[in-house]
Amino acid sequence: MTEMYDVVGIGVGPYNLGLAALMDDTELNAVFFEKTPEFVWHPGMLVEQMDLQVPFLADLATFADPKSRFTFMNYLYENDRMFPFFFHQHFKVPRQEYNDYLQWVAGQLSSIRFGHTVIDVIDHNEGESPHYQVVAEETATGKKVYVKAKHVVMGTGNEPLVLNGMDGFPNEDVIHSSRYLFEKEHLLKAKHVTVVGSGQSALEVFLDLLEEQERQDMKLTLFTRTGGLFQLDQAKFAQEMFTPDYVDYFHNLSLDQRKEALDTLKPLRKGIDPDTLTQLYTRLYHRTAGGKEARVLIQPMTEVKEIEGVDGGYKLHCRQWQEEHDYTYDSEKVVLATGYKPHIPDWFMKRFKDKVKWEAENMYKVTRDYQLDFGDNRDHHFFTLTNLVHSHGAGATNLGLSVHRNVHIINAIAGKTLYKNQQDTSFQQFSMRDFSQN
Structure with a gap:
């Protein structure tokens, strides 16, 4: 007989890993499938001396249960890192240590099955016990595993976004930033490397290459589409846009209002960490x-429209959009820090595209509790952690808010409060619906 679970998690990144950790201390019966053989977080971007953009409290468990054994503080305690962290006096965590923390948590969870790719999910919406049948394939053997679940949580994450006209080139020449460390050796042998991008990843790659720029004949270029290198807005009241209170407000807006709000929140979503910008400026100041000679070109307001292969390298077709000036630029290697797009599996589009409601193309309708809207009264739910920016705002990709999201999901699955839902999280009041004049 096929085993029935309360929930099956699909994909294990930080979000579903946090869900698995919190569920481990409940009576809920869960299994999580992940295609990779072990947990690793952005391996191509674990650049030394680079920190997370959020404080250490934004771990997998603290916002739900500070007493959990899966907190970052307990990781430090168990690994004899408490005193070094205390004397370090730094609120942010190095990326490499955060990855080690995630692996430490994953190693304690028996509910995760690594090396298993989910290839199908079938909705059984009739009969006395509606459920989902999940089919996973074991990578090593090709063996198929069948399980049933009352609920499903899809956490299939993002995949590299490579724009049209920039794909199809050798991996060691035109590289998405997600593969930076894997191809770094090839980059350092080049005489000219161009980084394309405006966000944190672009600056981290550029700064790391600058630190390694020892040869006198090596040139580095950075093209950013934005009007400049603008820092992340870390003001206290601006950060309240990541609170549950603001998510409540944002979710109740119309789609057009949400899109407009996302535009106004770009400094919170797309800005660069001030410490990274300071490091870059200081390095350039000492270099000159x-x-x-700095052997560096930083050119904002430039959009790379297309990349063309030529003898000895590549020709970038560019446009300085403010001056409306088109030009070409030669480079031996190119790093594309062009971001990511939600990864929606093929089986989802096959099985569920016509079953769920959509707000717009590639934007499915999601309830406040992160359930896909099927338009019926089903009590077996399909939750998603992927593709939520349009429905839940800038906080959809924030590590701290991911714990709050998991609290919503766990309580909805359990049908009762297993973890406290934080209330009154903002000093600002966003909606006039709740306005009262005292």
Whole structure:
């Protein structure tokens, strides 16, 4: 007989890993499938001396249960890192240590099955016990595993976004930033490397290459589409846009209002960490002391429209959009820090595209509790952690808010409060619906 679970998780990144950790301390019966053989978080971007953009409290469990054994503080305690962290006096966590923390948590969870790719999910919406049948394939053997679940949580994450006209080139020449460390050796052998992008990943790659730029004949270029290198808005009241209170407000807006709100929140979503910008400026200042040549070009307001292969490298077709000036630029290697797009599996589009409601193309309708809207009164739910920016705002990709999201999901599955839902999380009041004049 096929085993019935309360919930099956599809994909194990930080979001579903946090869900698995919180569920491990409940009576809920869960299994999580992940296609990779072990947990690893953005392996191509674990650049040394680079920190997370959120404080250490935004771990997998603290916002739901500070007493959990899966908190970052307990990780430090168990690994004899408490005193070094205390003396370090830094609120943010190095990326490499955060990855080690995630692996430490994953190693304690028996509910995760690594090396299993979900290839199908079938909705059984009739009969006395509606459920989902999940089919996973074991990578090593090709063996298929069948399980049943009352609920499903899809956490299939994002995949690299490579724009049209920039794909199809050798991996060691035109590289998405997600593969940066894997191809770094090839980049350092080049005489000219161009980084394309305006966000944190672009600056981290550019700064790391600048630190390694030892040869006098190596040139580095950075093209950013934005009007400049603008820092992340870390003001206290601006950060309240990541609170549950603001998510409540945002979710109740119309789609057009949400799109407009996302535009106004770009400094919170797309900005660069101030410490990274300071490091870059300081490095350039010291590099040019005494009249030395920087061997660096930083060009904002430039959109790379297309990449063309030529003898000895690549020709970038560019446009300075403010001056409306088109030009070409030669480079031996190119790093595309062009971001990511939601990864929606093929089986989802096959099985569920016509069953769920959509707000717009590629934007399915999601309830406040992160359930896909089927338009019926089903009590077996399909939750999603993927593709939520349009429905839940800038906080959809925030590590701290992911714990709050998991609290919503766990309580909905359990049908009762297993974890406290934080209330009154903002000093600001966003909606006039709740306005009262005292």
